[in-house]
Amino acid sequence: MVRRLFVPVALAGMLVLSAFALAPIYNGTLLPVLMAAAAAGSVLVGTGVRRLPAWTAAPASVLGLAVLTFVAVRVSAAAGQVPGSVPDIAREALRNSIPRLLTALIPIEPQPDTVVLPVIATWLAGLAATELGVRYGRVLLSYLPPTLLFGGALYLVGPDTTAARATTWVPLAYAAFAALGLIASGREPQPGELTADQRRTIRLRVGAGAAAGLAIIVVLSQFLGPAVAEQGSSTPVDPRNYVTPPQLDSLDENPLVRLSGWNLNKDQHLFDAVVTPEAQPLIRLAVLTDYDGVTWRIDSVYRNAGRVLGRPEGTGPEVTQRITIDELDGRLLPGVATPQRVDGVRVAFDAETGTIAYAEPLHKGLTYTVTSRRDPRPDDNALFVAEVPAPEEAGDLVALPGKVPDSISQLSSHLGEGVSNPYQRAFAIQQWLEEHYRLVADAPSGHAYPNVEYFLFGPKQAGGQKGTSEQFTAAFAVLARLAGLPTRVVVGFQTRKDDPAVRGGDAIAWPEILFKGVGWVAFDPLPKSDTVQRPVEDDFKPKAPPSPPPPQSVPPVSVSASPPASRSGSAQAAAPPAGSGTATLVAAASSAAVVVLVLAFFASVPLVHRARRRRRLEQGPPAQRIDAAWSEVLAGLRLAGRPAPAHLTAREVAQYASTAAIRHAHAGAPRLRSAVPPVDDLAALVNAVAFAGPTLAATSDSAAGSRGASAVSEPQARLAADQAVAYVAALRAQRPWWRRLLWTFDPRPLRWHRRR
Incomplete structure (x- = not known):
């Protein structure tokens, strides 16, 4: 009886280890608890009905699965603050569980749509394994469902290195449970059942089988061993690459062009932000990294997320923002960088840029809370010695497609003269912009190459050399990328300490540069209140492009009134002088020599x-x-x-x-x-x-x-x-x-x- 109990214990242990393999990519311990409950419940139900007819196993197990699914949905909905009735939540979770699970941000928040599928899969694997191993005694065959579940968990984890480090002991424990089940199910023949010849024959067959198996293992290790060993250093396949993540609306692809409209309607009430502790941080809306010479666009991959947005990073102070949307539209949610947690709404999150998107278009009265960890700006001494990634590492962050105007390239070269390190180059660009240009609110929108060139060198009386933060930031980004600095553009809002209202006049853009070992550092190219604008022409004047040479003048055709010469006379006049052929040959040979x-x-x-x-x-x-x-x-x-x-x-x-x-x-x-x-x-x-x-x-x-x-x-x-x-x-x-x-x-x- 004791030996028979070891087989269900081994099966339940293998199923629970699948939960441990999957647990590191989930937030908290709710998922492994629910999967362990599914493993234990399915094995107990299957073991309990083993003496009943086989057809009773499926109805009893389905009933137990329904009860556990109801409990899992209710508990995960309460933990994830998902509103609605349990039947509605369950239907929505079953319908969207696979895409939500594959597009969720790691660590995954245990909510109904990310919990139901692992729980159901664990219960079904336990049902099949118990029927094969306990009812029919096929222990080795019964390992197939838990092994498929374990492999599915590893596949879902994918290339997450943190999860791999946290579960290095799980495969060893899985093999130990499998060995325990096989040892417990082995049966020794009773004394007297076999004759000496029969025992000798059995030993001979077992020895021959063992030798043949060993030979096969040796041959396979020689042929397949190197290929298997090479897979140890390869990156596992990420199943999330096969599912399209949530997409933004066209309105949000380039929020930089919306700055002019917001600045013109400076009293437009966009949203309220109550910041704790009281401070005046910049609230980020979007990060734009892709520039094609005409438009800055968002190049982010948003993943469905729960309340926790990625693993905790940074050591700065926590900043909590209670935000209520008013007239802000689109799908991008404002929040202070870098957000760690969002309560009140279901969101999608881009971990690369730290920006948040809402699952649906924003509407008036939408309220949510963001908890961010704002790292302080690095010390100038650390920035002074910091390097930037090489162009081949930075990729699109230094790309400037198309033909950059010569005047902008000349200005970048002028600002880089005598500057040795990246931070000095960036600071030189910032200082140039804040000292030579004027900030206005009524400048037309545009940040293509011609707009940037006109902002930098256009005549003042015609609207040049002044603009909104859009032009200042776009000019900084182009000049910085010409100098080899990885740059991106950020769109957000300024906040005031005593007024929670954020209006159109508070919209602003600023550039950020990536430094090795430091991260993204923001720069402020806008002129300060006490800055006296200096004429650009006094400090730099671009060289005019070379003009094409004038066309050669063609002599006018003269019309003579004299009668034409005779044919014989013209022939005599056209005849070359004697010896001209020899002179031409000598001249050509001399020139060639x-x-x-x-x-x-x-x-x-x-x-x-x-x-x-x-x-x-x-x-x-x-x-x-x-x-x-x-x-x-x-x-x-x-x-x-x-x-x-x-x-x-x-x-x-x-x-x-x-x-x-x-x-x-x-x-x-x-x-x-x-x-x-x-x-x-x-x-x-x-x-x-x-x-x-x-x-x-x-x-x-x-x-x-x-x-x-x-x-x-x-x-x-x-x-x-x-x-x-x-x-x-x-x-x-x-x-x-x-x-x-x-x-x-x-x-x-x-x-x-x-x-x-």
Whole structure:
């Protein structure tokens, strides 16, 4: 009797472990409790009716399933604050359980539509397993329904790494329960039932079967083992990718264009927001990351969510907002970033941008509560050393499709001169916008390239150089993306401390930039109240595009009144002079020879450069090679268009060389994340060669106090050559492509080295 009880216990344990496998992607413990109740109830009902006719198992089990489903719907509806009667909620949950479950945000809120399907599946798997294993004694076959349920739970979890780490013990426990059921169901033959020959035959068959099974396992491990092992590092399939998430209305795709209308109707009552604790945070409505040169659009994937919006993140203070909608339309719900919980409504949530959407269009009187955790702005010192993701990592966050106007590109290059780190570039753009442009409420809407260009450079008397926060933010975003900064646009509202009403005049947009290790940081390009607008033309004036050359003038056709010449006379006049063919041939051959000689000369210049540099840097006394390395650095600065002033000492030249390349890096060239290699050691060696300083002289091969060539050693000469080659290569890499091409074929360094 005890051994018979181990089989139901094993089946119930395997079913409960499926609940543990699914539990990490749910919020709280309600789902595993309900699934455990379904597992225990189905196995108990099946075990209790095992002595009754087989047809009684299904009705009894269905009755138990109906009772448990009613309890699960009622309990989950109360926990999730879902209004309505239990039958209506149950019908709606059964109808939408699969799409709601696959589009729900992780961690999933246990509500009727996300709980009913796992509970029913667990009960049915328990019913089938109990009938096979307890009634008919097919224990191994009875493991199939729990295994399918366990596999379905793992498939639903998908690539969620947090859930995988939390349930590493579950497969081992599952195998232990399976082994327990098989051991308990094994039967030993009674003594005397078999003869010695029969026992010998059985042992022989069991041994042969074991050997054959072992051989099959070894063969399969050799063929399938590598493929199975490779799956250990692969990402599991996410079933949520096969279901279309909730979509926004066209009204919400680009809320940036609504700013002008809201600012014009500044007294329009959009909603009320009671913020606790009392503060003046910005309330976020939408985040726009996709820009096609004409419109900024939302590129968010909204997942159905319950009250909990993702796993808790951040360490900032909690901010609670009680929001009541008035005249705000669309489906986007306003809330302070970053929301952690929403009570009162069913919402969809985009975890990437932290924005909320309502399942239906907003209506007057809709009230809900948002609990957010607002992280403080990072310290400026941390931002000063922070980097931004590389362009290949940032993707669409730095994309600018189409042709950006030349004037905007020139302004971006102008603002990036002399700026070394990303935060300085962003701050330079913000400072430029807030000092040179005026904020107005009646500017027309538009943020395409022509609108941004007119805002930046249009004449003031015709409406240029002024706009709403739409134009300021769009201009900042375009200039920042040109500078290689991952940027997005945020639309939201300002709040007031003593007035909960949020009106049209409170609508605002601002840009945000992504920094590594810090996250998204907001910038404010709007002019301050005490800012005096400076004329743009005084600080920057874009170069006019080159005008096309004028068409060549065609001489007018002259009409002569004299009679036409005779045919023979015209033929004589048109006849070429004698010897003209030979002269033409000689001229063509001479021109071709000159072209060949010029091309050969310029083609030989890189070879001569390379051979001369190798000979100068690798052959001769150490002092002479150090002097040659220094001349390579000086020649590189001249080729880069930044020759070192003649009055500077060697150390001052080294300091000048470390900053000249960065300050004049071309805007189209790839930006380096660090400065060019230093040449400080080379400058010290040059001084040693010239003056035989005591420190270096003591480390040389000669006696202390020697001068000139004896003040340096062979390793120091190699160090000087390596520094010079590395510096010139890095300096050349920061030039635009056309200057690098000229650098390669420029013959002037041959004359400079000879003169030196």
